[in-house]
Amino acid sequence: xxxxxxxxxxxxxxxxxxxxxxxxxxxxxxxxxxxxxxxxxxxxxxxxxxxxxxxxxxxxxxxxxxxxxxxxxxxxxxxxxxxxxxxxxxxxxxxxxxxxxxxxxxxxxxxxxxxxxxxxxxxxxxxxxxxxxxxxxxxxxxxxxxxxxxxxxxxxxxxxxxxxxxxxxxxxxxxxxxxxxxxxxxxxxxxxxxxxxxxxxxxxxxxxxxxxxxxxxxxxxxxxxxxxxxxxxxxxxxxxxxxxxxxxx
Numbered sequence: 297x298x299x300x301x302x303x304x305x306x307x308x309x310x311x312x313x314x315x316x317x318x319x320x321x322x323x324x325x326x327x328x329x330x331x332x333x334x335x336x337x338x339x340x341x342x343x344x345x346x347x348x349x350x351x352x353x354x355x356x357x358x359x360x361x362x363x364x365x366x367x368x369x370x371x372x373x374x375x376x377x378x379x380x381x382x383x384x385x386x387x388x389x390x391x392x393x394x395x396x397x398x399x400x401x402x403x404x405x406x407x408x409x410x411x412x413x414x415x416x417x418x419x420x421x422x423x424x425x426x427x428x429x430x431x432x433x434x435x436x437x438x439x440x441x442x443x444x445x446x447x448x449x450x451x452x453x454x455x456x457x458x459x460x461x462x463x464x465x466x467x468x469x470x471x472x473x474x475x476x477x478x479x480x481x482x483x484x485x486x487x488x489x490x491x492x493x494x495x496x497x498x499x500x501x502x503x504x505x506x507x508x509x510x511x512x513x514x515x516x517x518x519x520x521x522x523x524x525x526x527x528x529x530x531x532x533x534x535x536x537x538x539x540x541x542x543x544x545x
Contacts, residue, residue: 344385349398359401420499
């Protein structure tokens with residue numbers, strides 16, 4: 297019997313030959329805005345961004361395709377062959393991180409992608425008033441998107457807030473900044489400011505915190521017991537005076 301390993305050799309040569317022929321047959325490259333490899337394009341909100349895709353080393357008409365993320369972009373007939381242009385207008389903050397990809401129609405593996413890097417400062421304004429009962433927890437929340445990512449600072453009555461580890465908790469993501477005050481005290485009453493700052497600017501939100509008196513808590517069992525005592529007392533009083541009541545009638 298012929299060993300199995302010897303049977304593999306005649307099969308590998310045609311596969312390699314086919315791969316080589318396919319590469320030679322395509323032999324095409326694409327470029328987007330003169331970039332032959334994937335790249336990132338920084339821009340600001342507002343002005344339009346133009347993307348131009350060009351087929352390199354082409355000896356025939358080649359159809360091009362554009363994608364925004366996973367969605368195909370509709371192109372006019374005169375904007376598909378060998379050169380294709382798309383325009384993002386106006387550029388908005390929601391375009392940040394979006395990928396645009398130009399592909400060769402007959403071989404989608406030939407492609408170039410560009411990721412929009414939309415730069416914008418933190419956008420945070422406004423005021424908010426909060427009333428909290430003493431000894432309760434309260435969370436102040438700022439929602440602010442920015443690119444590049446911003447840093448945050450907290451102030452109380454226009455003075456940098458000194459964070460007490462056992463009473464203050466900070467939570468931060470790329471878009472959410474939170475300050476939690478544990479077991480609020482009367483001394484926590486005041487104006488808190490969340491300042492979110494990046495290299496492009498800053499935004500701020502103001503919180504007016506008022507701390508009210510702690511409400512007395514009555515044990516449920518004690519209230520029920522007191523009600524039972526009162527009810528029984530009233531019933532005994534009625535029974536004890538029933539003779540007098542009947543005489544009056």
